Structures are given as C-alpha cells and as structure tokens.
Amino acid sequence: MHLNNETSKFIKDSISRSQQHKDTYKPVFYRINNPEEEVKLNNLLKEKPYIQIFDTINNQLKDLVKGLSPSVMYNENTLNEAIQKHLQDQDIFRYGVWAYYPWLEKLVHILDEEEYILVRTNRNKHKITQEEQDLLGQKKIGVIGLSVGQSVSLTLAIERGCGELRIADFDVLDLTNLNRIRSGIQNVDLKKTVIVAREIAELDPYLKVVCFDDGITESNIDRFLSENGQLDLLIDECDSFDIKISARKKAKELGIPVLMEGSDRCTIDIERFDLEPERPVLHGFVEHMDMSVYKSLKTMDERIPYIAPVTGIETLSPRMKASAIEIMTTISTWPQLASAVTYGGGITADISRRIMLGDLKVSGRFFIDIDELIADKKEDTEKSDKIIEPKWSVSEIETYIQSNNLNGSEGESIAADVIENLVKSANKAPSGGNNQPWNWHYLNSTLHLFMDKSVAGAYLDPDYISSYISLGAAIENLLLEASINNLDVEWKFTPEYLPNHIALFRFKTGHIATEQNKKLASQISSRHTNRKNGIPTDVNQEDLLHLQQLTETIEGVSLQWLSDDEQKKTLGEISGSTDLLRIFTPEAHQDFISKEMRWTQEEIENSADGIGINTLDLSNNDQIGLRLIKDERAVTFLNKINGGSAFKKMSVRQFLSANSIGLITLPEASSMNYLKGGMAAEKLWLAAADLGYQVHPVNVPIIFFYKQNFQKENDLSLANNRHILQLHQKFKELFNITDNIAEIFLFRLFKAEKSERRTIRKPILKTLSFGNE
CATH class of the missing domain: 3.40.109.10 (NADH Oxidase)
Structure with a gap:
C-alpha cells in the first residue's frame, strides 16, 4: 500500500518534531506569576497549539491541605475553604508551576517544589520519618547500568530515596529489552539514560537527574563519582566486568559504599568502603588476579576465570545454570525476567535507604531467593541407594585365599620392594572414573589380584564390566613391568571366583625382555588420558x-x-x-x-x-x-x-x-x-x-x-x-x-600436546598388602 502525499508529509513532519527532542529529558518550568514567564508560556502555546494541557492543581491542593492538617476531618465545603485560605486570594491558575514536557508535548499544572515533595512523600510517613526524608533529600546516588538499574532508579525516585540521581549507560533500548524494562515500543532506539530520566521527570520533575549517555569510561568515572559533590552510594548494575572493577577501585579510594543486585536469586553484594577502607573489592573474589590484563583479553574463554568468581557459578539458580549451558546454542545471551528485575529494584532501593540512613552497616554477599523462600513442601522420598560393599581387610583377604585353596608356593619368593614396584606400575593403568578397583595381596610367593568392590559397581560399571577392563589393563602393566625386571610370570585368571578374586601371579627370575616389551613398558608412567582436540594430520x-x-x-x-x-x-x-x-x-x-x-x-x-x-x-x-x-x-x-x-x-x-x-x-x-x-x-x-x-x-x-x-x-x-x-x-x-x-x-x-595434569593414584599402602609367610 502506498501512502498519499498528504499522509506521507504528516508522518515525516511528526517524526521531524519528535527528533528535535530525542535526547531531551528535562521539563521546562513556567511560573506565570512572573510576567516574563507568562509571555514565554503564551508564545509556546501559540507556536504549538496542539500541546495537550492538564490542570489538576485543585486536586493536588486538596492533598496538600489534608497533609498539612492530618488531624482535621474535612468535608467538601471545609476543604474548599481551607484551599482558598491557603491560596490567600491568589489566582489558582497562577499558583504553582506549569511544567512543559517537550517529548510528550504536554503541559501540566503542578505544585511548586517544596509543596510537591511534601504531598508526594506524605504516604511515606512514618515508614520514613520527615527527618529521614529530609536527610535522604541531601543524598547523591549513582546507578551504572540501566536494565536492573532502571528498576532501581525508578524505585529510588518513587520513594524519593535521594535528592540527586546520576545514571550511566551507553546503550539504547532494544525490543529484546522489553521483557524486563518497563517502557514502550515507541522508545526503541532511544538512549536508556534518556528513557529513565524522562520517566523520573514525569513522576517527579524536581528530582535532579544527571545522565551519562556514554556509560562509565576511564575519562568520566571521576566526574560521575565526584563532580558537584561526591556520591553517597554507588549502585553497580552494569554488564561490563572491567567497569565493575575500575569503578569499585575508585569508590574504594573515595570511601564510597557500593551496592550491587544480580537479578538471579536476587544476589546482593554490599561493600562498605566508607566503613572498611581496606576491604578488598568484590569481597576478595578477584584479589588474586591481575585485573590490568582484563581489557586485553579478547575471547570469552580468556575472560571466564575473571568473571566466574564474581557471578558465583555454584550459586546460580538451577534455571540460570541450565540457561548458561544453552548460551550460543539455543539462546544468545544471559536471560533476565521482569519479575526478578522488579523486585530486585525494590530490594536495592530498600537497602540503599537503610545504608543512607545509617541503619545498615554490613558488608558481604546475600541471597534473597524467592524460589527457596516460598516453595511447595518437599515430600519425603526414600532413595534406594545401592549398598556399597566395604573394602576387605587383610585378614578377610587371607581367609578368602585359604578357604578357596588359592594359596601356592611354586614361585620364587620376591623381595617386597620388587613387588611394590610391580604393583606401582600396575596401578598406573587407566580405570573408569579413576576408581582404581584393584586390591593386591602377596602371600606365600603368590601375588593375588582382587576387585575392590567398595569402589566398583557404579551406574556406568554394569556387571563390573568397566572394572574388569581396568583390571585387565593393570594386569598388562604388571606383566610388562615384570618382564623388564627380568621376571618370568606364571599367572592365570580365576574365572570361577569372579568378581572377587581376579587372577594370581607367581614369579621366577632369569627372564629376558623383548624389545617390544621394553618399548611398551617405557610408556607406563607417561601414558595418560588426553581429552584435547587433535591437531589435523594425515592418517598413517x-x-x-x-x-x-x-x-x-x-x-x-x-x-x-x-x-x-x-x-x-x-x-x-x-x-x-x-x-x-x-x-x-x-x-x-x-x-x-x-x-x-x-x-x-x-x-x-x-x-x-x-x-x-x-x-x-x-x-x-x-x-x-x-x-x-x-x-x-x-x-x-x-x-x-x-x-x-x-x-x-x-x-x-x-x-x-x-x-x-x-x-x-x-x-x-x-x-x-x-x-x-x-x-x-x-x-x-x-x-x-x-x-x-x-x-x-x-x-x-x-x-x-x-x-x-x-x-x-x-x-x-x-x-x-x-x-x-x-x-x-x-x-x-x-x-x-x-x-x-x-x-x-x-x-x-x-596427535596433540600432552596433558599438563594427570589423575592422581592412591598410595601403594592402600592397594597392596603382604601376608605373613
């Protein structure tokens, strides 16, 4: 469908007008008791006759009069009389302030600052006393990051938890932000700072808001924290990890407390640098790391060791953990929900007030997990855990050998240190989950191999098949080590005694190892599991x-x-x-x-x-x-x-x-x-x-x-x-x-580089025992 010329021109003109005020967030005040201000307002109305005008000053005066005399019971007549008395014969049309919102093209008649604040905060009392409200009005709070930070900023403004609010974010609103940021579709592509500042101005045009549209940078961090008076509290809700660190370091130098809320599990971080000047940033989670190199790191894999201690991987909610696994596969970034952002904003504003009023002095990390605090009662369920068989003692082993006639003396008696050496090599064999399911016992010139059933039989060891593979590998190592130690081995499996007794070995000296066995045996200590990606090479x-x-x-x-x-x-x-x-x-x-x-x-x-x-x-x-x-x-x-x-x-x-x-x-x-x-x-x-x-x-x-x-x-x-x-x-x-x-x-x-770290092995005394011969 094609638009006609008139429609097209109208739309273009409207867009042009809205673009004139794209970055505007401060209303214009007209106090028309002043003739010059009245002329300016008249000129505005002539220039823009389409401006919408809202005059509810009489309703506001009713609330003012009631608030000034809370003990008086007014009726309609006495309330009107009280309003007239308060006006002192002044024309109600000229009373207070006319506030013009350019981005809305609306003109609103409101009470002047002192009375406006008095009426707007009247219902705070006595959850917040007048003295406390006055004190909060002197405070300066800075908020970095305006996703969760938007909810925090608006809640602070609604409660009037400060007299000046500095907000910083470099980004514009995207459609994807509207799952958690309370705004309208008309604000897409508008600076987040402007959106928040406008919402506050529409709520309380007298609250001072200072916008840092470029976010926080090295060049403006000092201005954000200190210009026109130092912040009393820094609230960090930004995504940039290096800004989190640099802002905290500056805040620590200046003695400014820092508060951060993570929307997942409502994680609260409080750092009272004003009370604890030597406190490590972020509770010391990153103290061991060289933060100066962070900016030079290019990949997420390089940055993860710095980020993980701060986000608390182990303390994420179950759904956030699952979501984190899905990032870059089924989702593109970290999820956030409006409900979590909203109550996180409320909790942050509440904690801010308590810090500003001196009612809260604690530092640390806290969780207000709604899923845990309010949850269905868990049913008691009995788990049918497998019975773990205890490890056999030496006496039990020898009783088993004797009762099953597994003893023998055909082999030569071998020195204990040689047996230890053989078993150490055997124990370097691989095993499923590195469970090391072997138990060796040397008695009457015979080395017995038992399965240690106390560590075998896991879910991925059905019918002990994984343990059998491991024991077979251990046998191969033992035979190779014996060979290069010039020992001939007479050995056999004992299938009739599986899964308890696996095999027995008897030794004689005088064996000469083959070159092949020497090669294989030389790799016993260096063989290891390598899970790296291979280096592309042709198959030989x-x-x-x-x-x-x-x-x-x-x-x-x-x-x-x-x-x-x-x-x-x-x-x-x-x-x-x-x-x-x-x-x-x-x-x-x-x-x-x-x-x-x-x-x-x-x-x-x-x-x-x-x-x-x-x-x-x-x-x-x-x-x-x-x-x-x-x-x-x-x-x-x-x-x-x-x-x-x-x-x-x-x-x-x-x-x-x-x-x-x-x-x-x-x-x-x-x-x-x-x-x-x-x-x-x-x-x-x-x-x-x-x-x-x-x-x-x-x-x-x-x-x-x-x-x-x-x-x-x-x-x-x-x-x-x-x-x-x-x-x-x-x-x-x-x-x-x-x-x-x-x-x-x-x-x-x-083909690949060898693994830098290897799985550990049990001490030999835990897997080898000697009988009394």
Missing part, C-alpha cells in the same frame, strides 16, 4: 596397522578403525547423545558429580582417586559448563527444555579432530572377555604413546549399549531403551559388526 596407515596387529595378539580381540569425517561426525553425535543421557539419568548423574569428579584440589588430595576437573583438558568455558551441571535441579530443567546441545557439539568437535576412531571388540560379552579386552586396550594405548599419539577413551556409548543389550537388571526407561537401540544400530552399521559382539573399548586416536 602403517601406524594403524601396527597398532591393530599388536592389539590382536590377545586371543579373540579385534580392532577396527574409522577415519572418514562423516563417520567420525556420526560417532560424535552418538557419543554426545549418550553423554546427555548420562547427565539426564539421576543415578548416573549422581555418580558422575560425587563419585567420579573431583571439583577442588583439596578433594583430589583427600580422595587420591576420581577425575580432577583440572585434568580434563577443557577450555574455561567448558569447565564452567561442567560445573553448572553439578546442580541436579539445573539438569532436570535442562532435560525438560531438550537442552544440552552444547555437549553434543563438543563431542562432535572432538571426534572430527581425531586422526582415527578405534573400537576393540571380542566375540561375546563375558567377564573374561572384558578382562582380556582391558589387557588389549592397555597394550594398544602404550604402543600408541610410543608412536607419539594421544588416546581418549570414549566408553559411555558402549556402556549404555551393554546396559540395553546384556545387563542383568536393566533399569532404563522404555523411551531410553528405544533411543539407545537406535543409536546402537547406527553404531553397528558404522563398524559393520553383528549383534552380541562385545564392544570393549572405543577411543579417539590423535
């Missing part, structure tokens, strides 16, 4: 063939490779899907966050097992993502919104960066085959390390495949069983394998 088919032939020296073992990018991508998607399933399955999630992961250095050192988050080769962003999923409620919500695609993307990225993907299989799923598969996996891993490759085992998919196919008591839901079945079908097609094949060990093979 000779290396793959060598690794395959070596691995398949274990009876029944088969090793297959996939190197095609599309196949790797599909595998990455399968792996990512099972990673999400692991997170979304409550028992698996609980095992992951409490049994497997170690979140602090103290936890790592105290437990001497599990996987330290610092060993995962993750970016700062990915580390934060991992910490966010510690919260079961966040994970539940993430599942509800079908979230978590970031984990899938990370998995695909890792798979595509690998030279090849390998899969070790055996003909059937049995305890013995998982033990053999563990030996084969360790042999392959050591050989790969000798060739300069890194290995990243990715066993979550094949464990879920086992649960769906073979687990004695499958606890998966019908929907999850179907999902896994579909994933498994794709997986089998990729590797061209048939049903009932035991998929033992899936891994990425790639």
Whole structure:
C-alpha cells in the first residue's frame, strides 16, 4: 500500500518534531506569576497549539491541605475553604508551576517544589520519618547500568530515596529489552539514560537527574563519582566486568559504599568502603588476579576465570545454570525476567535507604531467593541407594585365599620392594572414573589380584564390566613391568571366583625382555588420558596397522578403525547423545558429580582417586559448563527444555579432530572377555604413546549399549531403551559388526600436546598388602 502525499508529509513532519527532542529529558518550568514567564508560556502555546494541557492543581491542593492538617476531618465545603485560605486570594491558575514536557508535548499544572515533595512523600510517613526524608533529600546516588538499574532508579525516585540521581549507560533500548524494562515500543532506539530520566521527570520533575549517555569510561568515572559533590552510594548494575572493577577501585579510594543486585536469586553484594577502607573489592573474589590484563583479553574463554568468581557459578539458580549451558546454542545471551528485575529494584532501593540512613552497616554477599523462600513442601522420598560393599581387610583377604585353596608356593619368593614396584606400575593403568578397583595381596610367593568392590559397581560399571577392563589393563602393566625386571610370570585368571578374586601371579627370575616389551613398558608412567582436540594430520596407515596387529595378539580381540569425517561426525553425535543421557539419568548423574569428579584440589588430595576437573583438558568455558551441571535441579530443567546441545557439539568437535576412531571388540560379552579386552586396550594405548599419539577413551556409548543389550537388571526407561537401540544400530552399521559382539573399548586416536595434569593414584599402602609367610 502506498501512502498519499498528504499522509506521507504528516508522518515525516511528526517524526521531524519528535527528533528535535530525542535526547531531551528535562521539563521546562513556567511560573506565570512572573510576567516574563507568562509571555514565554503564551508564545509556546501559540507556536504549538496542539500541546495537550492538564490542570489538576485543585486536586493536588486538596492533598496538600489534608497533609498539612492530618488531624482535621474535612468535608467538601471545609476543604474548599481551607484551599482558598491557603491560596490567600491568589489566582489558582497562577499558583504553582506549569511544567512543559517537550517529548510528550504536554503541559501540566503542578505544585511548586517544596509543596510537591511534601504531598508526594506524605504516604511515606512514618515508614520514613520527615527527618529521614529530609536527610535522604541531601543524598547523591549513582546507578551504572540501566536494565536492573532502571528498576532501581525508578524505585529510588518513587520513594524519593535521594535528592540527586546520576545514571550511566551507553546503550539504547532494544525490543529484546522489553521483557524486563518497563517502557514502550515507541522508545526503541532511544538512549536508556534518556528513557529513565524522562520517566523520573514525569513522576517527579524536581528530582535532579544527571545522565551519562556514554556509560562509565576511564575519562568520566571521576566526574560521575565526584563532580558537584561526591556520591553517597554507588549502585553497580552494569554488564561490563572491567567497569565493575575500575569503578569499585575508585569508590574504594573515595570511601564510597557500593551496592550491587544480580537479578538471579536476587544476589546482593554490599561493600562498605566508607566503613572498611581496606576491604578488598568484590569481597576478595578477584584479589588474586591481575585485573590490568582484563581489557586485553579478547575471547570469552580468556575472560571466564575473571568473571566466574564474581557471578558465583555454584550459586546460580538451577534455571540460570541450565540457561548458561544453552548460551550460543539455543539462546544468545544471559536471560533476565521482569519479575526478578522488579523486585530486585525494590530490594536495592530498600537497602540503599537503610545504608543512607545509617541503619545498615554490613558488608558481604546475600541471597534473597524467592524460589527457596516460598516453595511447595518437599515430600519425603526414600532413595534406594545401592549398598556399597566395604573394602576387605587383610585378614578377610587371607581367609578368602585359604578357604578357596588359592594359596601356592611354586614361585620364587620376591623381595617386597620388587613387588611394590610391580604393583606401582600396575596401578598406573587407566580405570573408569579413576576408581582404581584393584586390591593386591602377596602371600606365600603368590601375588593375588582382587576387585575392590567398595569402589566398583557404579551406574556406568554394569556387571563390573568397566572394572574388569581396568583390571585387565593393570594386569598388562604388571606383566610388562615384570618382564623388564627380568621376571618370568606364571599367572592365570580365576574365572570361577569372579568378581572377587581376579587372577594370581607367581614369579621366577632369569627372564629376558623383548624389545617390544621394553618399548611398551617405557610408556607406563607417561601414558595418560588426553581429552584435547587433535591437531589435523594425515592418517598413517602403517601406524594403524601396527597398532591393530599388536592389539590382536590377545586371543579373540579385534580392532577396527574409522577415519572418514562423516563417520567420525556420526560417532560424535552418538557419543554426545549418550553423554546427555548420562547427565539426564539421576543415578548416573549422581555418580558422575560425587563419585567420579573431583571439583577442588583439596578433594583430589583427600580422595587420591576420581577425575580432577583440572585434568580434563577443557577450555574455561567448558569447565564452567561442567560445573553448572553439578546442580541436579539445573539438569532436570535442562532435560525438560531438550537442552544440552552444547555437549553434543563438543563431542562432535572432538571426534572430527581425531586422526582415527578405534573400537576393540571380542566375540561375546563375558567377564573374561572384558578382562582380556582391558589387557588389549592397555597394550594398544602404550604402543600408541610410543608412536607419539594421544588416546581418549570414549566408553559411555558402549556402556549404555551393554546396559540395553546384556545387563542383568536393566533399569532404563522404555523411551531410553528405544533411543539407545537406535543409536546402537547406527553404531553397528558404522563398524559393520553383528549383534552380541562385545564392544570393549572405543577411543579417539590423535596427535596433540600432552596433558599438563594427570589423575592422581592412591598410595601403594592402600592397594597392596603382604601376608605373613
């Protein structure tokens, strides 16, 4: 549809008029008792006859008269008489002030300043006494950032919690802001400072508002804090982390208290630099960091270590944690809600008043979490936790050996320090979640290997298959270490005693190690799990063939490779899907966050097992993502919104960066085959390390495949069983394998720098004991 010329001209003229006042936020006052002011007002009305005029002065005078004499009971006649007496025969038309709002093109008749403030704050009493109101009227408050800051500023203005308000924001209003900022669509693309200042002026034209339209910068921070009188309180609601720090440092130098409210869980930060001049900024959360380098950091991954301590990753609400995981996948930025912004503004204004009046002197971080304060009563539910079997004592071990006739003396007696050395190498084998499920006992010239069932049997250790793989790897290390120590080993599995007793070993001196065994054994100490993205290199088919032939020296073992990018991508998607399933399955999630992961250095050192988050080769962003999923409620919500695609993307990225993907299989799923598969996996891993490759085992998919196919008591839901079945079908097609094949060990093979940090191992005395011979 085309507009006619007249309509088009009218619209253009209207736009032109509105643009004349785009940055205007101060009303023009006309006190027409003054002849010069009356002439100016007349000229304005002649120039703009379309101006709307509002005259409610009589209503305002009624409120004034009632407020001045609160004990008098007025009727309509006596109230009018009181108004006339107050006017002292002055023309009501000329009484007070005519305020013109250029951006509204409205003229409003109001009381003059003193009477206007008196009437407008009358209903504050005695929640705020007159003396307190007068004191607040002398205070200067600065607000940086006008999202949450808009709600804070307007609430301060409504309550008249200060006499001067300085507001700073460099941004304009976007349509996306209207989910939390109270404004109109007509204000889109208008400066946020102007919008807030106008709203305050329309509420209280006498409240002094000073706008800093460029936000806070190094060049204006001193003016913001000190020009025309120092601020009495700084309220920080800005998004810029470096401004948060620099503004606080300046405020600390000047002794200005700082208040900040985070709309998530209504997090309140109070820093009383006026009372505690030596107090570290942001409660010391960033004291250990060199903040001078922050501005030079270009990526979010570089900035995360600075930001995370301030936002409090662990203390975010469950939905915010879930949302943070989804940023840059299903959403583009941090979410905020109008309800949280609104009550955050009210709480901040309330705390501001208490600070200004000297009623609150505390510093610190506080939470006013409505979801926790007002919530449905939680039902008492009994959890059917698995019974954790206690670790066997030495006497229990020896009783078991004797009662099952596992003792023997055919081997030579080996010195304790040699046995310790063998076991130390064995214990360097990989294990699922670094649970280290081995327990060694040397008795009557025989070394016994037991499964430590006190650490085995987790959700991703169904029927102990993961522990069997780990024990098989430990056996391979033991045999290699014995070989280079010139020890011949007579050993055997003890399948009739599984899962308690795994194998026994007897030693004789005089063995000569092969060059191959020497190579493999030399890598035992340096072998480690590397989860980095690989460096793109061409696949060396000779290396793959060598690794395959070596691995398949274990009876029944088969090793297959996939190197095609599309196949790797599909595998990455399968792996990512099972990673999400692991997170979304409550028992698996609980095992992951409490049994497997170690979140602090103290936890790592105290437990001497599990996987330290610092060993995962993750970016700062990915580390934060991992910490966010510690919260079961966040994970539940993430599942509800079908979230978590970031984990899938990370998995695909890792798979595509690998030279090849390998899969070790055996003909059937049995305890013995998982033990053999563990030996084969360790042999392959050591050989790969000798060739300069890194290995990243990715066993979550094949464990879920086992649960769906073979687990004695499958606890998966019908929907999850179907999902896994579909994933498994794709997986089998990729590797061209048939049903009932035991998929033992899936891994990425790639070139990359070695990992800087390694998982810790238990002290030898916790895994090895000696009997009395």
